[in-house]
Amino acid sequence: MCGGLFVGGWGQNGRVRIAVAAGRGRGGALRAVAEDGAPTGPVQEVPDLVSAVAERERDSAPRWVWPSTARLYPRLLEAGVRVSRCHDLELVESLLLGHAGRYGEPRSVRAAWARLRGEPVPADAPPPREDAAQPSLFDDGAGREEAADDIGQVVAVHAEQQRAAAGLGGFALLAAAESAGSLVAAEMGHDGLPWSAAEHDALLTEMLGPRPTGGLRPRRLQDLADRISAAFGPRVHVNPDSPAQILRAFAAAGLPVPSTRAHVLRQLDHPAVPLLLEYKELSRLHAAHGWTWLDTWVSGGRFRPEYVVGGVVSGRWATSGGGALQIPRVLRKAVVADPGWSLVVADAAQLEPRVLAALAGDRAFSEAAAHGDLYAALSDAFRDDAGGGRTARDKAKIALLSAMYGGGTADAVQLLAVLKSRFPQAFEYVEAAAREGERGGLVRSRLGRTCPPPSAGWRELTAAGDDDSPGPRQGTAAQALRGRGRFTRNFVVQATAADWALALLASLRRRLTALGPPRLVFFQHDEVIVHSPAELAEEVAGAVRDAAREARLLLFGDTPVVFPMEIAVVDRYADAK
DNA sequence: TCATTAAGCCAC
DNA sequence: AAACGTGGCTTAATGA
Numbered sequence: 001m002c003g004g005l006f007v008g009g010w011g012q013n014g015r016v017r018i019a020v021a022a023g024r025g026r027g028g029a030l031r032a033v034a035e036d037g038a039p040t041g042p043v044q045e046v047p048d049l050v051s052a053v054a055e056r057e058r059d060s061a062p063r064w065v066w067p068s069t070a071r072l073y074p075r076l077l078e079a080g081v082r083v084s085r086c087h088d089l090e091l092v093e094s095l096l097l098g099h100a101g102r103y104g105e106p107r108s109v110r111a112a113w114a115r116l117r118g119e120p121v122p123a124d125a126p127p128p129r130e131d132a133a134q135p136s137l138f139d140d141g142a143g144r145e146e147a148a149d150d151i152g153q154v155v156a157v158h159a160e161q162q163r164a165a166a167g168l169g170g171f172a173l174l175a176a177a178e179s180a181g182s183l184v185a186a187e188m189g190h191d192g193l194p195w196s197a198a199e200h201d202a203l204l205t206e207m208l209g210p211r212p213t214g215g216l217r218p219r220r221l222q223d224l225a226d227r228i229s230a231a232f233g234p235r236v237h238v239n240p241d242s243p244a245q246i247l248r249a250f251a252a253a254g255l256p257v258p259s260t261r262a263h264v265l266r267q268l269d270h271p272a273v274p275l276l277l278e279y280k281e282l283s284r285l286h287a288a289h290g291w292t293w294l295d296t297w298v299s300g301g302r303f304r305p306e307y308v309v310g311g312v313v314s315g316r317w318a319t320s321g322g323g324a325l326q327i328p329r330v331l332r333k334a335v336v337a338d339p340g341w342s343l344v345v346a347d348a349a350q351l352e353p354r355v356l357a358a359l360a361g362d363r364a365f366s367e368a369a370a371h372g373d374l375y376a377a378l379s380d381a382f383r384d385d386a387g388g389g390r391t392a393r394d395k396a397k398i399a400l401l402s403a404m405y406g407g408g409t410a411d412a413v414q415l416l417a418v419l420k421s422r423f424p425q426a427f428e429y430v431e432a433a434a435r436e437g438e439r440g441g442l443v444r445s446r447l448g449r450t451c452p453p454p455s456a457g458w459r460e461l462t463a464a465g466d467d468d469s470p471g472p473r474q475g476t477a478a479q480a481l482r483g484r485g486r487f488t489r490n491f492v493v494q495a496t497a498a499d500w501a502l503a504l505l506a507s508l509r510r511r512l513t514a515l516g517p518p519r520l521v522f523f524q525h526d527e528v529i530v531h532s533p534a535e536l537a538e539e540v541a542g543a544v545r546d547a548a549r550e551a552r553l554l555l556f557g558d559t560p561v562v563f564p565m566e567i568a569v570v571d572r573y574a575d576a577k
Numbered sequence: 578t579c580a581t582t583a584a585g586c587c588a589c
Numbered sequence: 590a591a592a593c594g595t596g597g598c599t600t601a602a603t604g605a
Contacts, residue, residue, distance in 0.1 A: 239601085241599095241600060241601070242600080242601060242602085243600095243601080244601075244602075245601095263590085263591075283599095283600095284598095284599080287598085287599055287600075288597090288598060288599060311596080312595055312596060313595075313596095314594085314595060314596095316595065316596075317596095318595090318596060318597075319596090319597070320597090321597095322597095323597055323598060324597095325596070325597070326596085326597060326598075394590095398590085398591095401593080401594095402593070404593090404594075405592095405593040405594045486593065486594065487594070487595095489594085490593085490594040490595075491594085491595090493594090494594065494595065498595095525595090
């Protein structure tokens, strides 16, 4: 029924693979292999790896088997070469190690090769530092470090990975999705998110005052800092950036507080509070996303962050610079499409609860999730129950988030009881994951991404908690157990949502390639932005919807649960919501 | 002086 | 509304 999906999309059925080893400098080695990893041709040394890849991509669009997309693909992109498929050996090695309960062991091709041969396993090299003082031995002249790969190791490690993955249901799909994600990440880093430095600067000037010189505070921040000190008394000096000084100042004013968090301060009646709250907000904008950030990360009208695929245990992406996944909402005004182009902003509505519904196969829950607003659909279940004057929809939302995050406010506990009686299978699904975690066990996402095992310290602590000796250790052991339960409870949902998002990305990327110019320029857990010529924007929106359906099918087959995308075609990101 | 930790807020 | 999951990033404070 869905065979065509795999032929066109995921290419797991006998497509040609070519193993790649980058040499020192521009050259390298290639070797054709079968899907099971067996070589089907001789090793070919090539003097110019980039042009060799470009040529074979044009001819046959193979699945490229290489040690690391993050290290190799940027070179290709700089040369204008894009590939359609790859197998990222390091990422797949990580996934396989994780599946075997060996999360975090070295994942380089060399390490995998050493494990194969029973030799000492070398640690992974630390990520290259941006401020590396001098060019390394293997610098290729463009400031790049070239580590030489060994084509024999690449071929052998790939074959072993294929052998290992064959026994794990769904794992080939996970490997393909993770690898496709690595291509998207490198391409997005290369293309960049359209970013108006002028808009950003105007926004900063409006909120903070003119750009200061020489590391001074912007005028508005300095003004607030002065007024904060004054609010605590004459000749008092308080550095608002120092939580310790703020605590002391409030204590001296007869208002002892446990912390300076915004929601704590809001409870206080003191003239410094509104000033501090405003200072915190503006100061964070200035420090994290001010002019320095703009100078560092935006060039040529693009914000070019560095995404780290597989950087989060749950399979979500991380970033290693620029903070692309924490862009403050106020700065969305600076994300502006090129003239004649549009931003297609697409967001998976209520992704995680829908994932839970599909995972658990809970019929009542799935029916609720089969149409538009899931929380509203669920709210019927909460209409007659306690919950402190909230709307039924809010109650439903709290209960769901608590079920997934392990939350424990009094209201949430009560609402959870309702969830348990109305949607027992969904409730039981996350409860089972929590119990497994508390036993010290592993849980997995739909496609097989596996959580890390508990640490040795955790095992020791919780084992000690088994005896009945009174004292503080009992409390910490119980805390550790609950913490692990919360983690695994959340993991199954968050990691499966990440599975879904990766499948969406891979599918969408392929569909956009067919459209031509539109480019994926942003991805944030459950949201994507495509930069597209305005006249293609509706086609892009259609591609996003199709990709969401394909992702659902790949993960959950014929589940009734739908994964609707909220899509806006805008000039500026800020206008999307 | 430099590296590490804590506190805090940003995103989902 | 908030302490309940995953992270990044910045400053102040701490410590070698």
